[in-house]
Amino acid sequence: MQSQPETLGLWGIAVALAGGAMRGSIPYMFVSLGECLTEKSGKINLGMEVILLMGAVTAFGVSDVTGSPWLGVLAAALVGMTLGALHAWLTQQPSVNDVAAGIAMIIFGSGLAFFFGKRFVAPMAPQLPLIDLGSWSSAGAIRSALRISPLFFIGIALAFALHWIFTRTSWGLKVRAAGDDPQAARALGINVNRVRFIAITIGGALAAIGGAHLTLYFPGIWSEGISGGQGLMAVALVIFAQWSPRRCLAAALLFGGAQALGPSLQSLGVNGYYHLFNASPYLLTLGVMIATCTPHRRLAGMPGALGRK
Amino acid sequence: MNALKTPPPHLEACGISKRFGSVQALEDVSINVQPGSFQALLGENGAGKSTIVKCLMGFYHADSGEIRINGTPTRIASPQAARRLGLGMVFQHFTLIPSMTVAENLILARPNLPFVIDWKSETRQLADFLKQAPFQVDPHSRVSTLSAGQKQKVEILKELYLETRLLILDEPTSVLTRDEADEVLGFIHRLVKKGELSALLITHKFREVMAYCDEVTVLRRGRFVGGGKTASLDVSGMAEMMMGEARVRNEAVGTRSPAGRSVLRIEGLRARGDNGLEVLHGIDLTVRAGEIVGIAGVSGNGQRELVEVIAGQRGATGGRISVNDEDHRPTRAMLRNHKFCTLPEEPLKNAAVARMTVAENMAFGVFDQPPFQRAGFLLDRKAIARLGRDLIAKFSVHPPSPDAPIGELSGGNVQRAILARELSSGQVSVLVAANPVFGLDFKAVDFIHERLLQTRNQGVAVLLLSEDLDELLELADRVLVMSGGMIVHETTPEKADPAAIGRQMAGHHS
Known part of the structure; x- marks a missing residue:
């Protein structure tokens, strides 16, 4: 894998970072798009962290048993839908708070994921086929850096599709209406609860596909710490992206890039401060929260009724 | 828009009764809206006005009684069914989605919208509709950027776009200035005269009833208590029907002594709104002992933020509040020392x-x-x-x-x-009250008003913010007009010209 780092230099760092950003952005992309859809309808789903985890373990298990990674992705999406539907049902009960329900989901779901994941700790499941973007180069490092999962391109297409749905379809308008002013939406004859239920359920499916990437891409193993808080960071990312699917894409690349900083420097022989560089997505999340949250104004683009019945 | 030619339906509600638990909300109430008439529904809070229109609109189902459309007994099962019959309603609160554009709002309201919206043809239809609409609104402007008056107009445009022939308006002018109210009601009046629309207006403003409506129905405690042609009624008669007894100002309020030295002083007060933009651009005002200073204005011009700053719910970005020439901040100690009281809106x-x-x-x-x-x-x-x-x-x-x-x-x-x-x-020395009678019935209103006058007469400096100009002209000794986060006008009730104040409120500063 490792060729001559000194011959690659700055160019090498750039390519390694770009490749790392594309790889690392995939879970952020799917979870943030799922959360974006959920929040546009006026609900918060912190349980995305555990949907990511359940997606990862389901995809791994199904891929291992059936030998088909794509079936794994599909199964992950179905599990994500189920968890999303559970969250939707929970949060639509009278006096259930979105955040509290989300935290309960995290505790419940992590236990579930670790339970099912126990037997998968050792092996390696069949992985998704990769798309080679680096075949033009003769340098092995560049070629391996630019082997990208097809989920990356599906994620990009999804972001644009979601934008199209929000602006061009009647269901998209209903989701935005439900999230911005549910009372007004009800007066327009919109079934707010049903619109939200569907949005949260689909959002869960998207997040679980992000989880599938975690176990169906190199190194393709399941471990309990695999999600590493990416589901929660994606919630912050949606705020940063001002609830716009296309900006979610850019923000996911930024977070993916921050995550790739440590590994790509290491692959070039820079080993100092490895753990500090690995902490950069968390630092970035903190920075985003500090920069965007102020008591003095409402956030731009925020759905008016976020977190309210 | 050929449908504009269909005449409005003849709506009769006969002997409607409705009970909620132990409360008889409506008892044997009848309403008759002839095609092409502008009818008013008057009554105090809790008189049953909203209940009966909600029965007409299919939100509630009457326990007994009958609704007839063009003479045919009709069951209106849902708001959608009401809409199919050409009935539409404009609510007290807006039913527009703030983050969407006017066009998106109008199109979203259309029934049977396909999943993928054909924006090209929709925009073209909308443009055709807006061309012949009575007031112009940019279809691409975001609703959250519109003024209350513009929003109310969009609500009415929405009803016309949905081909409503009988429009029910639930206190549609409560958030509008007098000029805006006249513009909106005048427009509906013209459509009614042309025979294109019938209207049923729920209101408590006698001026609007006298100026625009042909007929009145008065409800009290869920019963029909009177009505008839507006031309044959006068304001005091209608007021008596509404309340059942004449209003007598309680003598216990005492008499007013001349205003004393300045007590509450606000200088150059600045603050930011929820969106981070400055909403108070340097407010200066003084309230003297034994005086009620009223602040008039259309809601959303910084009044809420002003009260929040005074009450300590919002930080100021500049300026100074003082009581008896001492700095005032809303700490418990200072509130006590300065005998400072606040009655905020939505207590x-x-x-x-x-x-x-x-x-x-x-x-x-x-x-x-x-x-x-x-x-x-x-x-x-x-x-x-x-x-x-x-x-x-x-x-x-x-x-x-x-x-x-x-x-x-x-x-x-x-x-x-x-x-x-x-x-x-x-002992109180300062009282700040914001919309203290909003949504209250006449008895509660009188009670609160008497207490305010009594407090003033005891030598307290009272700052009263209200969206109801008539209330201020009745109670205040001086009236300030607030618009766009500034005090733009000062007058006294004796010298006040409501039309001029309305223009100031709307932001037309001379």
């Missing part, structure tokens, strides 16, 4: 803890003082209950139970309870 949200009891809420000002607190940290619950019972009796709070959560009281009684707390500390 349940801004001045009470809904789940705590009435007595506890009434003790918020004094619970950390003896005799309510002993040995510096122990609450004397008996003393608090005693205070609650006392104030409940003095301010006739109903129901008279100090242990009920305050959130279970009606709006008027929450208002009384909070006013009781604020005025109970004995």
